[in-house]
Amino acid sequence: MACRDEAPIKQPKDHPPTEIEQMKERFSKLLLGEDMSGGGKGVSSALALSNAITNLAASVFGEQWRLEPMSVERKTRWRKEIDLLLSVTDYIVEFVASQQKSKDGTNMEIMVTRQRNDLHMNIPALRKLDAMLIDCLDNFKDQSEFYYVSSKDSSDSNKDNASKRKDDKWWLPTPKVPTNGLSENSRKFMQYQKDCVNQVLKAAMAINAQVLSEMEIPENYIELLPKNGRESLGDSVYRNITVEFFDPDQFLSTLDLSSEHKILDLKDRIEASIVIWKRKMNQKDGKSAWGSAVSLEKRELFEERAETILIILKHRFPGTPQSALDISKIQYNRDIGQAVLESYSRILESLAFTVMSRIEDVLYADYLAQNPTQASSKSPSRETPVSSGVDKPSPGEETQNASETLTSMTLLDFMNWGPDISDNETKKESPIGNSDNFPAEGELKPVQKLQNIVTNNKLVSYLENISGGPKSPVARH
Numbered sequence: 151m152a153c154r155d156e157a158p159i160k161q162p163k164d165h166p167p168t169e170i171e172q173m174k175e176r177f178s179k180l181l182l183g184e185d186m187s188g189g190g191k192g193v194s195s196a197l198a199l200s201n202a203i204t205n206l207a208a209s210v211f212g213e214q215w216r217l218e219p220m221s222v223e224r225k226t227r228w229r230k231e232i233d234l235l236l237s238v239t240d241y242i243v244e245f246v247a248s249q250q251k252s253k254d255g256t257n258m259e260i261m262v263t264r265q266r267n268d269l270h271m272n273i274p275a276l277r278k279l280d281a282m283l284i285d286c287l288d289n290f291k292d293q294s295e296f297y298y299v300s301s302k303d304s305s306d307s308n309k310d311n312a313s314k315r316k317d318d319k320w321w322l323p324t325p326k327v328p329t330n331g332l333s334e335n336s337r338k339f340m341q342y343q344k345d346c347v348n349q350v351l352k353a354a355m356a357i358n359a360q361v362l363s364e365m366e367i368p369e370n371y372i373e374l375l376p377k378n379g380r381e382s383l384g385d386s387v388y389r390n391i392t393v394e395f396f397d398p399d400q401f402l403s404t405l406d407l408s409s410e411h412k413i414l415d416l417k418d419r420i421e422a423s424i425v426i427w428k429r430k431m432n433q434k435d436g437k438s439a440w441g442s443a444v445s446l447e448k449r450e451l452f453e454e455r456a457e458t459i460l461i462i463l464k465h466r467f468p469g470t471p472q473s474a475l476d477i478s479k480i481q482y483n484r485d486i487g488q489a490v491l492e493s494y495s496r497i498l499e500s501l502a503f504t505v506m507s508r509i510e511d512v513l514y515a516d517y518l519a520q521n522p523t524q525a526s527s528k529s530p531s532r533e534t535p536v537s538s539g540v541d542k543p544s545p546g547e548e549t550q551n552a553s554e555t556l557t558s559m560t561l562l563d564f565m566n567w568g569p570d571i572s573d574n575e576t577k578k579e580s581p582i583g584n585s586d587n588f589p590a591e592g593e594l595k596p597v598q599k600l601q602n603i604v605t606n607n608k609l610v611s612y613l614e615n616i617s618g619g620p621k622s623p624v625a626r627h
Contacts, residue, residue, distance in 0.1 A: 173234060176202065196489035199238065200480060203490065206231050207497035214501070215322050216298050217290045217508045225284065232280075236494070239269045242487045268364075269487050272357055276494050279350050283501055286343055286350075295336045296512050298323035325512045331519035332512075340516075344509045347502050354499035355468060361492045367425060368482035371475060379423035379452065387419070391455050392448075398458050413467050420456050420463075421475045427453040469503045472496075 167175070180199060183192020192198065210228045214220075220228075243263040250260050264270065300323055332340065380388040390401050407413050427449050444452075463470075472480075483489055518524060 196483050196486045200489040200493040203493040211501050219288045219291050242266050272491050279498050295332050296325050296327045325515045327515045327519050331516045347505050351502035354495050358495035365479040365483050368478050371478040379426050382422040383419050396455050413470050417473045420460050424456050
């Protein structure tokens with residue numbers, strides 16, 4: 151009796167897609183450039199991959215509102231899917247010289263392929279920062295001295311604090327601590343975790359800034375620039391930058407930086423002026439419309455001053471959205487390796503800033519518990535030290551630290567994260583409850599407090615500017 155071929159078994163429509171089906175769908179969208187019509191009107195491969203990493207992080211970390219470990223499902227999904235997206239970099243290679251020994255014992259120099267140097271250096275560093283942030287969240291597994299209540303419950307118990315939450319972070323659950331505040335061990339534990347996350351934040355910022363600085367400035371951005379730096383900065387800011395004796399801290403003290411919009415506007419204008427001045431310094435055609443009566447030496451001095459201000463702004467306000475120049479670079483970038491490095495470092499920077507903010511919320515609740523008279527006054531959580539180990543650096547020290555963080559930092563420092571990462575402090579395991587595992591209170595590294603500003607989530611800020619709206623719903627900081 152002849153056997154008939156059996157028809158393939160079809161899965162029911164409501165059956166969840168398998169892992170291989172999800173992978174096919176994801177990489178199909180990447181190849182199509184997010185244009186599902188197949189008409190070739192999609193974005194570049196670099197931007198599609200950058201968007202994929204951004205949206206993955208938004209869906210996994212977008213609602214990290216509490217200091218608690220990630221669920222096993224979220225952690226597994228993140229590790230699996232980010233590995234898939236990063237696997238593209240394994241095939242971005244360059245030729246390097248290598249020695250090979252022939253059969254007769256003769257040494258020959260041949261060219262072999264190796265992962266491109268910037269990826270070879272940065273991807274392992276970013277993976278390590280990624281693991282450190284997840285481990286930091288895991289460290290809060292056994293904590294029992296603070297808990298969270300919803301905004302509604304918080305308003306019933308403390309109307310003053312709730313009214314403050316309505317102003318900036320009303321959607322977040324409110325941390326609660328014991329009446330007398332955290333214990334000494336828990337306070338040291340929180341400060342230790344904050345210092346660790348702060349180092350991760352600095353490292354991610356340094357990598358992201360380096361990658362963005364290496365991206366080519368798009369012609370679309372250059373075409374929209376004013377003809378000179380004065381027009382970009384405005385008369386008042388231009389005069390303050392071009393004075394004979396320039397003090398960056400005094401300069402910033404004269405500006406209104408009370409809102410995120412004003413900070414971002416200043417960054418945009420300063421970056422535009424830097425691009426203008428650099429182009430003029432490199433311009434050889436004296437008859438060009440870019441020509442100016444300002445000498446080359448003065449223009450170089452003004453450009454250095456503007457870059458100093460920009461570095462200080464990035465250091466003081468790490469949670470602000472990306473500038474117009476950064477958005478333009480990401481949108482028109484065609485280098486896939488740079489796109490991966492930029493997006494991966496950006497989402498880690500965003501996550502580190504989120505964890506830092508959640509830690510500061512708990513430390514502020516502890517501060518209010520110890521100083522109940524401050525509960526009705528203006529919130530000092532981002533301005534008043536909540537730990538004796540936190541001091542505000544002087545203006546000169548801040549400029550030097552910011553410059554070292556964003557321009558002089560080498561990535562090898564983070565690939566072998568060890569005892570020398572925070573000024574020779576000994577990195578220790580710090581399970582809560584064991585005071586021997588914490589640095590002494592006087593040894594805590596001073597950390598610059600983040601400013602009390604309302605920030606959009608940097609994770610998707612450039613997507614909103616490119617497409618007019620976020621690609622996926624993400625909780626804002």
